[in-house]
Amino acid sequence: MGRESIDYNSGVVHGLVGELLGIPSVSPVMKLELDGNKAKLAREIEGGKENLDVNLPFVAGCQEPIAEWKIPNMRGIMSARTKPLKVVEPVPGDGGVALSRYELPPPKGAVKMISPDNIGELVTLLKTEAKVL
Amino acid sequence: MVILVFVECADGKVKKTSIEALSYAHAMGGQVVAIALSDAEKSELEALGNYGASKVLHATDEKLKKGIIQAYASVLAKAMEDESADVLVIANSSLGTPVAARVAVKVKASLASNVMSLPDTSAGFIVKRSIYSGKAFSFVALKNQKKVLVLKKNAADIKEVGNKVDVTPYAVSVSDADLSVTITSSEQATGEILLPEANIVVSGGRGMKGPEHWHLIEDLAKVLHAATGCSKPVSDMGWRPHHEHVGQTGIKVAPQLYIAVGISGAIQHLAGVNSSKYIVVINKDADAPFFKAADYGIVGDAFEVLPKLTEAIKSAK
Numbered sequence: 001m002g003r004e005s006i007d008y009n010s011g012v013v014h015g016l017v018g019e020l021l022g023i024p025s026v027s028p029v030m031k032l033e034l035d036g037n038k039a040k041l042a043r044e045i046e047g048g049k050e051n052l053d054v055n056l057p058f059v060a061g062c063q064e065p066i067a068e069w070k071i072p073n074m075r076g077i078m079s080a081r082t083k084p085l086k087v088v089e090p091v092p093g094d095g096g097v098a099l100s101r102y103e104l105p106p107p108k109g110a111v112k113m114i115s116p117d118n119i120g121e122l123v124t125l126l127k128t129e130a131k132v133l
Numbered sequence: 134m135v136i137l138v139f140v141e142c143a144d145g146k147v148k149k150t151s152i153e154a155l156s157y158a159h160a161m162g163g164q165v166v167a168i169a170l171s172d173a174e175k176s177e178l179e180a181l182g183n184y185g186a187s188k189v190l191h192a193t194d195e196k197l198k199k200g201i202i203q204a205y206a207s208v209l210a211k212a213m214e215d216e217s218a219d220v221l222v223i224a225n226s227s228l229g230t231p232v233a234a235r236v237a238v239k240v241k242a243s244l245a246s247n248v249m250s251l252p253d254t255s256a257g258f259i260v261k262r263s264i265y266s267g268k269a270f271s272f273v274a275l276k277n278q279k280k281v282l283v284l285k286k287n288a289a290d291i292k293e294v295g296n297k298v299d300v301t302p303y304a305v306s307v308s309d310a311d312l313s314v315t316i317t318s319s320e321q322a323t324g325e326i327l328l329p330e331a332n333i334v335v336s337g338g339r340g341m342k343g344p345e346h347w348h349l350i351e352d353l354a355k356v357l358h359a360a361t362g363c364s365k366p367v368s369d370m371g372w373r374p375h376h377e378h379v380g381q382t383g384i385k386v387a388p389q390l391y392i393a394v395g396i397s398g399a400i401q402h403l404a405g406v407n408s409s410k411y412i413v414v415i416n417k418d419a420d421a422p423f424f425k426a427a428d429y430g431i432v433g434d435a436f437e438v439l440p441k442l443t444e445a446i447k448s449a450k
Contacts, residue, residue, distance in 0.1 A: 010246040024314045046227060050318075065369075096275065096277035097244070103261075103272070114430065132333065
């Protein structure tokens with residue numbers, strides 16, 4: 001599965017599924033090499049990556065560059081239409097959370113343009129207005 | 134109410150985002166218990182009292198030296214039970230978030246990630262979350278008695294409270310089943326300011342025209358004590374390593390100041406930077422969409438503007 005967007009960017013579904021199934025979960029996975037009953041993975045960490053060995057089965061929350069995109073050809077698209085499509089009813093679960101409402105962020109103020117010949121003005125603004133220097 | 138806070142360490146030092154998590158827990162009220170699982174300097178852990186911890190647990194088991202998601206989840210679930218903690222607070226990270234998910238299942242907790250601010254407890258327990266890559270917020274009620282919160286950066290201001298605290302060793306038993314994933318090696322940049330932790334980020338895009346010009350970005354980052362980032366095309370082309378890629382499919386940053394140079398501002402890039410407090414955009418194309426999301430903009434050639442800006446900041450300091 002992907003690393004996060006299925007759950008509103010929560011980034012937790014792979015961990016939840018792994019724990020419910022009692023199998024390892026690894027995320028965010030950038031590289032996956034299967035070798036029989038084993039897999040070699042690379043997981044992105046802050047400032048680098050981590051190489052891991054894991055036995056099947058496991059859950060991977062994936063991110064780029066996990067695989068090359070495969071564009072199906074017309075023949076593949078047509079033959080897929082004849083395959084059975086099984087619709088599975090969702091099983092209601094109670095995760096103990098309830099959505100109460102949504103909100104939009106406040107609109108962004110207008111951008112202040114600064115002339116490239118007057119860089120000092122930017123430095124002053126960063127110092128006095130943004131107070132980040 | 135007891136609140137357990139997972140304290141993540143890197144190179145023996147407590148991560149700043151974990152200090153934020155402690156400040157968050159302290160602001161929630163109740164007794165704050167910090168727990169560190171990897172190697173950490175004793176003085177670093179003792180200093181956690183200053184940020185609101187009234188107790189610090191340190192597990193020094195050799196098996197926990199490396200961050201194994203399952204093993205960490207088991208230890209934290211056990212610690213919640215041992216300490217009778219109702220809430221577990223974890224700062225978002227490549228380790229923290231997946232661990233939180235597994236702990237939530239283990240202890241049957243309500244789970245919320247990308248939490249942005251303190252809970253509203255006037256009627257139940259409602260937290261504000263960032264969704265759709267920061268383009269909207271949701272308010273979610275956590276109904277179970279136990280709760281696991283994963284914090285987005287800047288969810289709380291770091292506050293020093295001046296308490297002293299002793300570090301208590303915490304004995305753990307790690308089962309083999311929890312160690313079925315082995316970390317064979319890791320490649321990590323050392324000495325750099327890490328992107329998710331940085332207060333200031335300087336990023337370059339395709340407008341930088343090639344990796345050989347990156348010293349201009351690095352020089353500016355150096356005078357600002359900033360981390361360096363890049364846009365997706367730049368990491369795709371191999372100009373910069375993937376862990377510097379800022380955006381929807383890369384790292385999402387939330388610094389005080391984000392400086393984007395030669396980046397047009399595609400919506401996928403904006404998704405990774407829209408939590409920044411101030412955004413400066415430098416681009417020679419006056420119609421670059423990034424200017425609409427910026428606080429300050431300069432239309433100009435990066436190769437001329439960057440050295441001037443670096444000098445101006447140097448002399449202003």
